[in-house]
Amino acid sequence: MVTNEFTRESRLLTPSQFQSVFSNPSRFGSSHFTILITQSNDDNNRLGLAIAKKRVKLAVQRNRIKRLVRESFRLNQHQLPHIEMVVMVKSGIDELDNQQINKQLEKIWRKIIQRHKK
RNA sequence: CGAGUUGACCAGACAAUCGCUGCCUGAUUCAUUUUUAAUGUUUUCAGGGGGAGGAAAGUCCGGGCUCCAAAGAGCAGGGUGCCAGAUAACGUCUGGGGGGCGAAAGCCUACGACAAGUGCAGCAGAGAGAAGACCGCCGAUGGCUAGUUCACUAGUACAGGUAAGGGUGAAAGGGUGCGGUAAGAGCGCACCGGGCCGCUGGCAACAGUUGGCAGCAGGGUAAACUCCACCCGGAGCAAGACCAAAUAGGGUUUCAUAUGGCGUGGCUCGCGUUGAAACCGGGUAGGUUGCUUGAGCCUUAGAGUGAUUUAAGGCCUAGACGAAUGAUUGUCCACGACAGAACCCGGCUUAUCGGUCAACUCACCAA
RNA sequence: GUCCUCAUAGUUUAACCGGAUAAAACUGCGGCCUCCUAAGCCGCUGCUCCAGGUUCGAGUCCUGGUGGGGACG
Numbered sequence: 001m002v003t004n005e006f007t008r009e010s011r012l013l014t015p016s017q018f019q020s021v022f023s024n025p026s027r028f029g030s031s032h033f034t035i036l037i038t039q040s041n042d043d044n045n046r047l048g049l050a051i052a053k054k055r056v057k058l059a060v061q062r063n064r065i066k067r068l069v070r071e072s073f074r075l076n077q078h079q080l081p082h083i084e085m086v087v088m089v090k091s092g093i094d095e096l097d098n099q100q101i102n103k104q105l106e107k108i109w110r111k112i113i114q115r116h117k118k
Numbered sequence: 119c120g121a122g123u124u125g126a127c128c129a130g131a132c133a134a135u136c137g138c139u140g141c142c143u144g145a146u147u148c149a150u151u152u153u154u155a156a157u158g159u160u161u162u163c164a165g166g167g168g169g170a171g172g173a174a175a176g177u178c179c180g181g182g183c184u185c186c187a188a189a190g191a192g193c194a195g196g197g198u199g200c201c202a203g204a205u206a207a208c209g210u211c212u213g214g215g216g217g218g219c220g221a222a223a224g225c226c227u228a229c230g231a232c233a234a235g236u237g238c239a240g241c242a243g244a245g246a247g248a249a250g251a252c253c254g255c256c257g258a259u260g261g262c263u264a265g266u267u268c269a270c271u272a273g274u275a276c277a278g279g280u281a282a283g284g285g286u287g288a289a290a291g292g293g294u295g296c297g298g299u300a301a302g303a304g305c306g307c308a309c310c311g312g313g314c315c316g317c318u319g320g321c322a323a324c325a326g327u328u329g330g331c332a333g334c335a336g337g338g339u340a341a342a343c344u345c346c347a348c349c350c351g352g353a354g355c356a357a358g359a360c361c362a363a364a365u366a367g368g369g370u371u372u373c374a375u376a377u378g379g380c381g382u383g384g385c386u387c388g389c390g391u392u393g394a395a396a397c398c399g400g401g402u403a404g405g406u407u408g409c410u411u412g413a414g415c416c417u418u419a420g421a422g423u424g425a426u427u428u429a430a431g432g433c434c435u436a437g438a439c440g441a442a443u444g445a446u447u448g449u450c451c452a453c454g455a456c457a458g459a460a461c462c463c464g465g466c467u468u469a470u471c472g473g474u475c476a477a478c479u480c481a482c483c484a485a
Numbered sequence: 486g487u488c489c490u491c492a493u494a495g496u497u498u499a500a501c502c503g504g505a506u507a508a509a510a511c512u513g514c515g516g517c518c519u520c521c522u523a524a525g526c527c528g529c530u531g532c533u534c535c536a537g538g539u540u541c542g543a544g545u546c547c548u549g550g551u552g553g554g555g556a557c558g
Contacts, residue, residue: 006137013440048440059175059458067138067444074137075445098445 006074012048012084021048021086028111030104032093037085037112046084047073054091061094068098072105080109081116 012018025036049066056062069087093101 011440018440050440060456063458064444066441071137071445102445 006070006077010046010073010077012046012086017046017084018048018050018086021084025086028108028115030108032090032096032101033104033108034088034090035085035108035112036088037083039083045073045077045080045082048084048086050086050088052089055089056091056094058094064098065089065093065101068101069105072102072109076106076109079113081113083112 012021021036021038024038026038028035028037047070049069051062051065053062056065
């Protein structure tokens with residue numbers, strides 16, 4: 001049975017968890033995203049978000065981006081391998097609309113899946 | 119109906135699918151206790167109902183709350199500034215007064231005191247403060263020159279007089295008119311304006327005055343120092359409290375007593391704390407709590423011009439913590455602005471697509 | 486989230502107690518000199534972050550805003 005839930009177990013919660021990703025990452029990117037991933041220790045995928053105030057000024061826009069990333073991750077998580085990832089953004093992303101952001105994310109997921117099969 | 123003013127309210131709607139969060143109910147799992155059963159910082163599932171704003175923002179004021187001593191005395195420092203009231207409090211609000219703008223409704227207003235003292239005003243200008251003679255006017259009086267009717271007249275502009283006029287400047291020591299004079303001048307008078315004293319109205323700010331007094335007055339600047347009146351202790355939920363890994367900072371008793379060091383705004387006082395020995399146990403990472411029922415909202419009635427307040431009845435309306443309200447699709451319309459709670463309230467300020475309602479003013483038309 | 490600070494040529498600093506032309510160095514551009522470059526010399530470049538207010542007068546004083554920098558678990 002496949003559910004599209006997004007619980008606390010699918011997130012990075014503590015600073016130490018974030019550190020483990022930052023210490024040994026492989027990078028993926030697009031024009032407005034940078035994604036760091038490492039192999040997960042158990043069966044869960046974990047997502048962490050790092051959206052700097054410097055990159056996106058307004059709180060409304062930051063929230064919007066976080067929601068879109070989570071939503072996309074939620075819908076695609078079962079296709080991904082068991083990894084821990086941190087999503088970072090580049091400046092200018094707040095000028096994109098929802099459809100453009102979703103397209104970019106889907107591209108990245110495909111890249112990650114392909115890379116992992118090799 | 120047109121132009122405008124003020125106040126209040128709303129902040130796309132509906133449906134389907136997939137998700138997030140904590141609350142309630144029921145079931146389930148686990149743990150503990152004395153078996154039936156109860157409890158819960160346990161696990162999972164189902165159902166129900168709730169889930170960002172008018173500014174949540176800037177952090178500009180004011181409170182609550184918490185710790186520092188229970189927040190205390192003095193100095194320093196800061197704030198406010200017409201009057202009265204409202205309030206928990208305010209730099210906010212309400213009403214009133216003065217001043218300004220507008221045809222009106224109405225709007226704006228840091229608006230105490232330069233007659234307590236000190237300071238400032240470049241350049242220009244003669245002079246910038248109880249002033250001043252550059253041009254001008256006069257030259258009565260005194261001087262000089264001339265005349266002769268010799269106790270006078272004319273001229274000169276030397277002494278000097280003069281604040282009317284010109285000119286300088288942001289600003290030049292009441293205004294207009296008449297009299298007056300050598301020319302002038304509140305020098306005198308009339309009116310206007312202002313001052314002091316009184317009276318009347320008002321709680322007061324202030325207003326009025328057909329009353330009296332003195333010709334009239336030292337202008338501006340206090341968002342210059344200052345004076346006067348009133349107010350303010352400091353930090354902040356990363357405050358603080360509790361449970362507690364690693365590591366090694368503490369409490370009690372006795373002794374000691376520098377008036378030092380540290381803790382609290384800047385200082386002084388004051389207060390707390392300290393150094394040694396013995397005994398006993400303590401608390402960073404992390405977690406829990408503080409955390410939402412509150413100066414709360416709605417309705418009705420009373421008091422008040424109003425801000426507001428009193429009473430009765432009803433309601434519970436976000437509490438997250440790597441941070442919840444979303445995404446996709448469809449339909450409709452006026453095609454959706456500014457923008458996201460983080461301890462909580464009262465304000466102010468700033469950003470903002472539009473829409474609805476009420477009251478009032480002016481103009482036009484009709485009666 | 487809370488608490489502090491700063492803003493002047495392209496950059497780094499000045500400008501007294503508010504007083505009229507906002508000063509200096511480096512850089513940039515144009516010119517002179519030189520066969521060319523460097524050096525040297527001359528000239529140019531400003532809404533004092535923005536908007537109001539106080540004052541006769543504001544870079545300076547007051548109020549509101551904008552933008553940057555920093556500290557605290």
